[in-house]
Structure formats: C-alpha cells, structure tokens
Amino acid sequence: MSRLDINTPSHAQTVVDGLYRDIERHIAASPPGLCPVDMALSFLTLCRAQTCGKCVPCRVGLAQLSTLITSVLDGDADEKTVNLIERTAETIVRSADCAIGIQAARIVLQGVRGFRDDYMEHAKNKRCLGSLENPVPCVALCPAGVDIPGYIALVHEGRYEEAVRLIRKDNPFPTACAYICEHPCEARCRRSMVDNPINIRAIKRYAVDHAEPSAAPVLAEPTGKRVAIVGGGPGGLSAAYYLSIMGHKVTVFEKRKQLGGMLRYGIPSYRLPREKLDQEIEYILSTGIEVKTGVNVGTDIGYDELHSQYDSMYIAIGAHTDKKVGIEGEDSEGVISAVMLLRGIGDGNMPDFTGKQVVVIGGGNVAMDCVRSAIRLGADKVSCVYRRRHSDMTAQQEEIEGAIAEGAELMVLRSPTRIERDANGHCTALWVQPQIIGAIGADGRPKTSRAIYSDEVRIPADVIIVAIGQGIETFGFENTSIQISRGTIDALPDSRISNTDGVFAGGDCVTGPATVIRAIAAGKVAAANIDEYLGFKHRITSDVKIPNPRLDSKLPHGRINTNEREACQRKGDFECIECGMSPQGVEQESSRCLRCDHYGYGIFKGGRKGIW
Amino acid sequence: MVTLTIDNKTVQVPEGTTILEAAQKLHIEIPHLCYLKDINEIGACRMCVVEVKGIERLVASCNSAAEDGMEVYTNSPKVRESRRLVIEMLLSQHNSNCPACVRSGNCTLQKLANDLNIYELEYPKQYRSQPWDRNLPLIRDSSKCIKCMRCIQICAEVQTVDIWDVSGTGSRTTVDVSHNRTLDNTECTYCGQCITHCPVGALRERDDTMDVMHAIKDPNIVTVVQVAPAVRAAWGESLGLDRDFASAERMVSALKELGFDYVFDTNFSADLTIMEEGSEFIERFTHRNMYKWPMFTSCCPGWVRFLKSQYPEFTDNLSTAKSPQQMFGAVTKSYFAEKIGVDPRKLFVVSIMPCVSKKSECALPGMNDACGDPDVDVSLTTREMVRLFRSEHISAEHLSETAFDSPLGTGTGAAVVFGATGGVMDAALRSAYYLITGKNPDADSFRDVRGVDGHKEAVFDIPGAGEVRVAVVSGLKNARILLRNIKAGRAQYDFVEVMACPGGCAGGGGQPIHDGCELAGERGDKLWELDGEAPIRFSHENPDVRALYSEYLGSPLGESAHHLLHTDHRAWNMPPKRKPKYRL
Known part of the structure; x- marks a missing residue:
C-alpha cells in the first residue's frame, strides 16, 4: 500500500458520469402531461440511491416513502396512505442528518402538497389524472400548435414554399417567427434524449428565406359579417x-x-x-x-x-406603456423609456448617441435590445445595470452574450438609487447601490439585499434608458x-x-x-x-402533403447552431445579425428530426392536427 | 412503383405500400398483433419488426413504407430474438389463464407465442386487475389487456363514440373507459365492435349461457329460443363448418339437442316488424306534416342508444316499432302462450343474436308488455350459442337438418336479409309497395340498397305515393355523418335504415371472431342468397304472420299491435353526451 494515491475515477464511475449527463438530457425532454405522482416516485428512486445509509430517516424513511408511493400508484392505498406520505416526508426533512435525505424528502413533500389531487385520485378512485394531450413535444409546446415535424420534413425535401404554407395554417407570421421566435418548441424536443434539440427556428428561417412567394390564400365565401x-x-x-x-x-x-x-x-x-x-x-x-x-x-x-x-x-x-423605476431624478432630461426609444427607431427616428455614455436599467430581452441599439446609435460606452446576477437575467443568453461581444458592460448586482442631473435638468449619472445575492424566494429566484461593506457607485450617464417592463x-x-x-x-x-x-x-x-x-x-x-x-364553423386546413418519415439511422449527431456576423462589423449597423444556415447545414439539421408525429404516441393520438 | 427484396425474393409494389403488405404479396406472413389495416397502424406491439439492410435498428413493417432497393429480412436472428423477448414481455403482463379464457384457441397472442415455440417465460408475471361491473353486457378484464389500442381506435375511428382511451401514464399506462368514467356512465352503444377486434380475451360479452341451461334443466319451465337472421350465416365458422353446410336447419337440430322445447325463428318477427314498420312508414308518409322526417329504423339497439345519447333531438324520428327480438318475445308470451295453453310466466324466451347490445335491449324498462315479465329473458350472442354447443359436446359435423317449429318459425326471404345492411330497407319497401299499390313489385326492385358500402342512398318511385328517398348506413361514423348532414339541411330523406355495426348484423359485435378478417360482406352475401332462394319473398305473404293478425292482433298499428309491438323510446334515458373536447 502506498501512503497516498492520486485519485482516478474507475471505469464504472466514468460511465456513470456519462449516464448522469444522459439522464439530465432525458429529463429535459420530458413531455408535458406525465403523472406527477409517478414522476415523484421516479425522482425519489434516484435520490434513494444517493443515501449513504447512516441516518435512519434517510435510509429507512426514503425507502418507506418509495413503498408508500408505489402502493398509491398501484391502487393499493387510501387517503391515510397519502397522509402518512406527507408526515413521513415532513419528518425526514426535519430529522435527516444531511442534505441528501432532507432534499429528497423535500421533493416528495412539495409534491404531496402541490399535486395532492393526483395523489387522491390514485388513492381513492384508483385512476390517474395524467394524460398526454398532445403527443408531439414541439407541437405541444408551440402556443400556436404549428406542425413542426411536418415542415421540417418538407424543408428536408427542399419543398420550402409548401413548408411556409403549412406553417401559415397555424401561424401567419412564419418569417417573423423564423427570425425572432423564442422557440419554446425546442425546450423539450425529444432529440435531446439522443443529443441536443433540433434547431427548429433556423430550419424555419431557411424555409422562409428560400421559399418562392406563396399564391394569395383562398378565401371562403363572403359572410357579410x-x-x-x-x-x-x-x-x-x-x-x-x-x-x-x-x-x-x-x-x-x-x-x-x-x-x-x-x-x-x-x-x-x-x-x-x-x-x-x-x-x-x-x-x-x-x-x-x-x-x-x-x-x-x-x-x-x-x-x-x-x-x-x-x-x-x-x-x-x-x-x-412603460414602467418607472421610481427613483429620484427619473424625470430628468435624457432619461427615456425603452418603449419610447424602440418606438422611435421603429418609425425610423434614430437618435444620435455619438460620443455619449448610455446606461440601460434592466435585465430582460428589451433591455438587451436597448443596449444593442444604443451601441449601433454610436454610443461611446453602454452599460447595463441589473440588480441581480448575470445568470438571473431574464434575457436569452445569446442576447446577453451578443451584447457583451459588441462591447456592452454588464454591471450586475447594482440597484439604482437615484439619478444625478445638471443645472439644466439633464441627467449626468446613475447612482447605484451594490447588492449581495440572498435567499431564494418561492418563485425560485434569489432576492438581493444591500451589500453593507460597499458604498454607492456613480455611473456617469448622458442617456439613461429604463427597460424594466411594460404595462x-x-x-x-x-x-x-x-x-x-x-x-x-x-x-x-x-x-x-x-x-x-x-x-x-x-x-x-x-x-x-x-x-x-x-x-x-x-x-x-x-x-x-x-x-x-358569428354563427359559422369555417375550418382552416392545408393541402400540403407531409412526406413519409425516413428510416435512416438516428445515431447521436451534433446540432448545428447558426453563426452571427462578426461583432466588430455588425455593431455599426442595423442589418441582420444572424446568418442563415447553409444548404448543407439545413439538409443535415432537418435530417436529425425524430418525426414524433409518426413514431411513439404521435401516430396513435393525433400527431397531426390537420384542421382547426 | 418501388422494387425491393424481402427474404431475398424480389417484389414490386405501388409507392406507399407498407413492408408488411409487400411481404404478404410474396406470401410471407410477418407476425403482427396490434395491426388492423387502416384502423390501427401504430407500431405498438413490435411483433412485425423486420431487419432492413443499412438501418441499424429494427423497423416496424406495419407502418413503414417499402422503398426502392430495400433489402428486408423478416426472420433474421436479430428479428427472431427481438420478437421472442417482446412476446415474453407481453406474456409477463398478460393473465394467461388460457384454459379458462373465452378466447382460448382463438387468441392471437396465444397463437404467436405457440408459433414462436415459447414454453418457458424468463420474466416474472406482473399483471394488475382493475375493478369492473360484471353485470354490464360488455366485460373488460384488464389483466388480459395487452394494450394494443385496437378497441380505442375502433370506437373512435369507426364508431366515433370514444368510449375507450389510454389511462394513466408511464409504465402503468393502460386502456380504460375514457375520461375516468365507468362504462355504465357512458354513451357506450354496446355495439361490441371492440370485442370482435380484440386480439385476446380482454373484452367479451357477459356470458349468460348458464341462465339458459338452468331454464332448460327446469321441468316447470317451457323454453323457447329464437334465432336472428344473421346468426345462420356465421354460426358454423368457429366450429370449422363450411358456410353452406352450416345451414339454419342444422342449427335447429343443435338447439333441439341442447334441449329447447321450441326452436323458432326471429325471421318470423322480422316479417312482423315489416308489417308494423312498413305500415307506420305509410301512415307517416301519407300524413307528412304530422311527423318529423326522415323516419329511422329502430331494430338496431346500438343505433337507438347512439341516437338517444348523441342526437336526442331525433328521438321522435325513430320508428316506434319494436325490434324483431322484442316483437318475438311479446308475441310468444301472449299469443303463443295462449295457443299452447301455458302460463306466460312459465315461458322462458331466449334469443340468439349476432349482437351484444341486444342484451341491454331486452332488459330495458317497457320491454315487458306481454305479461309483465321481460318479453325476452336472455339474449345470447352467436358466440355464446356456439359455446353452448361445445359444452354439450354436440358433434357439429354430424348434425342433420330439422325444420324450425311452427308457428313462430316461419320466415320469408324479406326477413332473412334483416341480417345484412340494406335488408330492412329492401324488405320494408317490398311490402310498402304492396300496401300502397295492392300489387307485389319485383322482389329485386330495390337492389340499390344492397351491398356492404357504409353509406347508400336511392330514390324509388312507388306508383300512387310518389318518390321515396331512402338512405342506408352502417357503422356509427357513417350514422353520425348522416345525422349531421340531415341536421344541417344538407340532406333530405324519407326513410333511413341504420345499423350500428359496419355491414349490419352480419358483421355484428356478437358474431364469431376472426382476427384481421372482416366477414360482414361474405355473410351478408349468404343472406341475400337465402332470400333469392326463398319460396316467399314478401313479409306480407308470411302465412303465419297473416294468421297472427287474423287470429289475435287485428290489423297492423291496431290497438293490440300497438300495445305489444310498439315502444316508447322516451321511456328510458341514456347517460348524457360528453361535451366535445375544446378544439385548439
């Protein structure tokens, strides 16, 4: 025996580490509608395997919780069982020795309280309230229910105009969405179980950029309404x-x-x-x-x-309408709302920020739009002031990264306190109070409080843009x-x-x-x-025929992300930042689609709503 | 066209053909379990997987299109191993109590397991039973359900009633009554199509055979059996008899061997139905303004249940004539009881029907007009009758022919076609023509309403009455479309025949089961053949029906007839229809 060894993971451990990553992606691709009780049991099963076995509540309690929840799901339980699950979980939270048991029990406890109806339906009526309403994850998560697998298959065959026409059945803004949709469809893409979600929006962008113009839609007989x-x-x-x-x-x-x-x-x-x-x-x-x-x-x-x-x-x-921060000096000259700035730009009224120091307050997508617009309007320096951390910003990560690449300064954990102005009433600086991150609230987001060892900071500002929400x-x-x-x-x-x-x-x-x-x-x-x-039942449908799914192999394969124009080049104009996919790229990316409209539950339970 | 090889044999098929169908063209039978052509092509059971060269995973042949240049192997080692383990998985959750299962010997799962030489199971058994009300006409044994989803699809796609659905999620997913209801709280029509399309014994009719045998055994009870028209075209199938050999008269012999005192024919009361319903149609047709249009036939209880729950506003359009089953019971426990001098309460009337819904019909309130007891005591399906033959060790292939008993055993060609879609309409028009004109038409004048098409319509000119616009539909999806069109004013008819089961009673939910085959057409052809050969082809010429009117009832629609042979469809309620799901 050597006195000390370098700690190297065993082969088994390396494999397990890989499996952790697989399971993370698997969880990310969970379809909506699963039975929450069954999911609670599955989470608990994972947590149980992590117990060290020392303290009683964690070792025995979690095992008993597992038995009890199983009996609920198997229809062998009654209301008393559900109450016992709650008491047991609460006791483990209170009495387990470390976070493994405490947090595992907390997951169960949140569930038994948060979806008690589901527990009771199983316990009392031996039935389940869960149901997969729409079996195709991307379609289920698209608020407009666009036939995503359908148009991806069409794009793969080079039938771009038909792809656009199919999208228009549910969404008359295919182009706008191809450029700026937040693509909730990608969040639970089943492809995540294999590797990463399909780049759905970029495929759509390729379709709209390459489609021949569509003929005008056919209108129903005039109703006189x-x-x-x-x-x-x-x-x-x-x-x-x-x-x-x-x-x-x-x-x-x-x-x-x-x-x-x-x-x-x-x-x-x-x-x-x-x-x-x-x-x-x-x-x-x-x-x-x-x-x-x-x-x-x-x-x-x-x-x-x-x-x-x-x-x-x-x-x-x-x-x-804009929202106000509610600080002293907000009515100063030079303080404008995000809504006003972007509205002016929309009508082609471009303010000139040349040589100016601009401060944007806020951490959402609109704040990023202001930051990046201000850069393009010639500002000398643009700072984005946000009271929480970078990771707490609600803006999409690529927007934040894009802004930073274009030279924006992110000043996080700074809470605006007042606006300083000159004799003419024009703002000269934003004063901010450094914050320290605090406890996480019920909404899952951390609160902040004043960092007591840091003094107020002065951020010089010729223009202050308030981007903290609209009404x-x-x-x-x-x-x-x-x-x-x-x-x-x-x-x-x-x-x-x-x-x-x-x-x-x-x-x-x-x-x-x-x-x-x-x-x-x-x-x-x-x-x-x-x-x-109005007394009608007009139906909206599409005559586009969707290609059959192809049988090619679906082995793990990288996702294609789109490129952006170089930051130093794009920041000087208002031209489109994002570059579209190449023909090679779109061919490859569209072939990654797993066609959930055909495979799995899709073919059985309405993978396609051809009419509404 | 695409060209491919399957097991090294070349075949050419039209584009879009599935691999499974392409293989069938080469007489290569790829095993399958959940697949039902056009209805359930969902690739659930994975029995039909095949190996395709160049694809690393196995491919479901039932819903994958054959492609040009494909090389398919239906029995490679990979395929064999997968099929074997998959069927073992199914068996691990299937209550394979085969000796005591109604589908033993006619079970697709059993056959596939046998074919694959599976005699030892590597997985522990783990199946669960959900509670079920065993008094309902339709019984589901969840411990036998293999979740092939066929029942869900048949009910949703063919019948548009949506009684079944997937229930629960994850590995506990099963099939159950939709929307967490119990079956008695649904609009289930008891058509039984889910039963005849179940590959295993998870769905069946309530077995009432023991009640019948008890009655036969009881010396104080006189048992009377009636046999519906469609039964004679199908009963021999599961006994291995040729359709021509399995005649109605051989069936009579078998029923006599069972010990029934009287073996009668529902054809008799089918002719009686025509007299009443035909007269009712003429009454309505000649007093148009007093009635709602069109008039609907009412002999199919599945259809009546469907209409009353889905489109109750059409209830008054139903003919008030009882179905042949119920007319038979009412006449037996009145006229016939009197004739043989037996207290009707000592008569036990059994009906053999191609139908599950008849079990609920004979138990409806109001179906006791003859003496206060139910007019029909027990309704058995064709399958139950055959099971009785088996249990009594009746040697089917050695049966001789015996005629039906008299007087309720006489039927015409017009009656026997009640078992095929269009038959009731055809028979009614033949007699309506006579009742209006006083002359018989050519018995084949109305042949446009024949054939297994789900929707047929025709216009016939009856001298003295004018044009009669008729429609004949079978299958409840077709019925729904028809009702929608009538409701929206897109279609107008005078007389409409509806049968809940596709193809009519010949394809009824109580008929023998042959997985993957739809036999309504073949059986229906047999009935039309019997009609063609019949010495009498008009209901109004049935001598014993004439005698019944002259000796007992008086005239059609008369007071006695009204009391015994008509019913109030509003005397009972269906559970209300569920609101359709919110679209979008």
Missing part, C-alpha cells in the same frame, strides 16, 4: 388574417403610423429586417383586410361606439363592460370578455408582456371563437 380589430400587432393581424380567410370583412385599427406592433416598435431591425416584416404584413393584408392607421381607439373613437358599428370586436392592443394602456375602458384587473384586460381562455356580446381580447394586453408566438396563438384562438360567435 364585419369584425373590428383594435391593434395591428402580431396578435391582431393573426386574428385578422384567419377571419378574412373565413370570409369575414375585417378592419384593423392601429394607433401608430405603421402596422406590426412590437415586431416593428419593439424588436430592432438587426433581429428582424424591416423588409421581411413588410413582406409578411403585405401577404396578410392580401386577404383583403382594411387598415386604418393613426386611429387611437379609446380617444378618437370609444370602444363601445366602435363595437356598435361591427358584428364583433377583437382587442389586441399589446402592452406599450397596458388602460385609457378608454372606463364606462365599458371591459374589465381591467391587475393591469390587464380580463378575458376568458377562449378570449371572450365576459358580460360583453361579441367582444374578445388577447395577447399582451390580456397576459401582460409575453412573446410574439403567444400573441399569434391568441389571435388564432380569437379568430376561431369569433367565427363561432
């Missing part, structure tokens, strides 16, 4: 598009000079080129939609009055049946507004600021239900 849409953003235009196809006469009322909503007035052109957006809107309008821009419903014409002139009305006004314009809803609660319009899940006759609402103005694809989905839901309300 008229629908007013308030708001010409992605949600309003989606509803308008489908309602027009259904044969209704649609008029869109837009407050601003141009259509597009946040696609134009929120998302900078370096992410979504303007000519692409204009083409997309042009196609939507080709269905015969009437547009009235520069009309502010609520002031120029009341909601009730407008409704009285139409058979139905859809409110999709988005969330375009909705509530003006004009007084004395109408449209209710506002917690700052948003009260609408039902089918987008109807209760106590109104034929008024619908959806998108950001109902949910609060969300994503483009959710607004599009809301517009689609509204179109279907407005059609029903």
